[in-house]
Amino acid sequence: MKVLFIGGTGNISTASSRLALTKGMDLYLLNRGKLKVDLPGATSIVGDISKPETLTELDTHKWDVVVNWIAFDVNDIERDLELFKGKTKQYIFISSASCYQTPLSYPVITESTPLCNNLWDYSNNKIQCEDRLLKAYREEGFPITIVRPSLTYDTVIPIAIGGFDKYNTADRILKGKEIIVHGDGTSLWTVTHADDFAKGFVGLLGLTQAIGHAFHITSDEVLTWNMIYKILADSLGKEAKVVHIASDFICKVEPSFTGTLLADKAESVIFDNTKIKTFIPGFKATIPFAEGIKRTLKWLDENPERKIIDRDTEEKIENVLSVYHTQ
Known part of the structure; x- marks a missing residue:
């Protein structure tokens, strides 16, 4: 073919x-x-x-x-x-x-x-x-x-803020800094x-x-955002200092987060994969996030230049936290 x-x-x-x-x-x-x-x-x-x-x-x-x-x-x-x-x-x-x-x-x-x-x-x-x-x-x-x-992830960190092709939130976890988890962290998602x-x-x-x-085409593993961030922190060998902040509040302070939050990850989503399984008999996702994210972090560790800490993203995270703590 x-x-x-x-x-x-x-x-x-x-x-x-x-x-x-x-x-x-x-x-x-x-x-x-x-x-x-x-x-x-x-x-x-x-x-x-x-x-x-x-x-x-x-x-x-x-x-x-x-x-x-x-x-x-x-x-x-x-x-x-x-x-x-x-x-x-x-x-x-x-x-x-x-x-x-x-x-x-x-x-x-x-x-x-x-x-x-x-x-x-x-x-x-x-x-x-x-x-x-x-x-x-x-x-x-x-x-x-x-x-x-x-x-979907392999060479990126699949989280809502300070992740994907950026290493900001992982770096903050490693340094013991506060990280933002949108809402109360109990909404459901699939990576x-x-x-x-x-x-x-x-x-x-x-x-x-x-x-x-x-x-x-997705995994059938359904996780809360709290679990996703905890698994990430555990894989880094640290405990995350989580600050839960409402998505509306985050996007009001930093509107650039609207796409990844209010337009995508702010509410629970569960994917029914019946159709792909019907057309592709035997299809099954077998890599849990707890395993997959370790692969990603290992790949990043192999070349530290891949760990991109974006200054603009860091400033936005700090700004949201500052406004939240002073309200």
């Missing part, structure tokens, strides 16, 4: 690239050639997807599957429709579970949960991308599959290791039955 990944070496996608290769897929990675691609067996195509003049090599190929890991707005989709109409048997768009209805009217999410998130441009843009692709599927037969990852996500995702590659369908 001849597969093109646009992207393919990021936090979520690298695990899927590796698994695709172990399955014997003929994997091509489109990249700008600025970073070394350490995926033996993959073929690298140098080009910038946003600059058509650099994509002449793509014209020589036809694909069984094209996956765009880095499409974020409708312009990206219009470009891809032009590039791949008639040249791929399946086009997979990486959307986001943050597209689901916010706030939720029912906490258990299935793929039929409405898509509506007016609090975050990122999510709204992804929804518009999905709408455009569904139109192309209905009216032109363009062979789409939509995948909506939730909070998914990229290796588990890959098991479901790679199963969709080339799957004819998946054309026209949308899927989310």
Whole structure:
């Protein structure tokens, strides 16, 4: 099977690239050639997807599957429709579970949960991308599959504030500083290791039955935010000094946190993975957060330069704590 990944070496996608290769897929990675691609067996195509003049090599190929890991707005989709109409048997768009209805009217999410998130441009843009692709599927037969990852991690720390590609909150835990946990910490969430996500995702590659369908792929492990932060602190060998602060308050003091909180992580969410399990029999996430986060921290420890402490994020955390303690 001849597969093109646009992207393919990021936090979520690298695990899927590796698994695709172990399955014997003929994997091509489109990249700008600025970073070394350490995926033996993959073929690298140098080009910038946003600059058509650099994509002449793509014209020589036809694909069984094209996956765009880095499409974020409708312009990206219009470009891809032009590039791949008639040249791929399946086009997979990486959307986001943050597209689901916010706030939720029912906490258990299935793929039929409405898509509506007016609090975050990122999510709204992804929804518009999905709408455009569904139109192309209905009216032109363009062979789409939509995948909506939730909070998926491998090389990032999956927490709400001071995490992801930043090491701020982990550093604060190590130094005995206060950290912020939104709300009272009892709302429910799911974090998914990229290796588990890959098991479901790679199963969709080339799957004819998946054309026209949308899927989310998550772990079935449900944790409170208090548990997520405690597991992180335990994995660091420290006890976290948690300050619980309402999400509304946090976002009023620092509006830049609105996307990750009020638009995404402020309320309980439980994912029903029945659909992906039906299409990919045997799919099961097997990496608990307590194990997965240790892998992430080990990877960060192997190269301290990966531990990015962002000054702007640190100032925002300190500002929220200061305003909260002086109210």
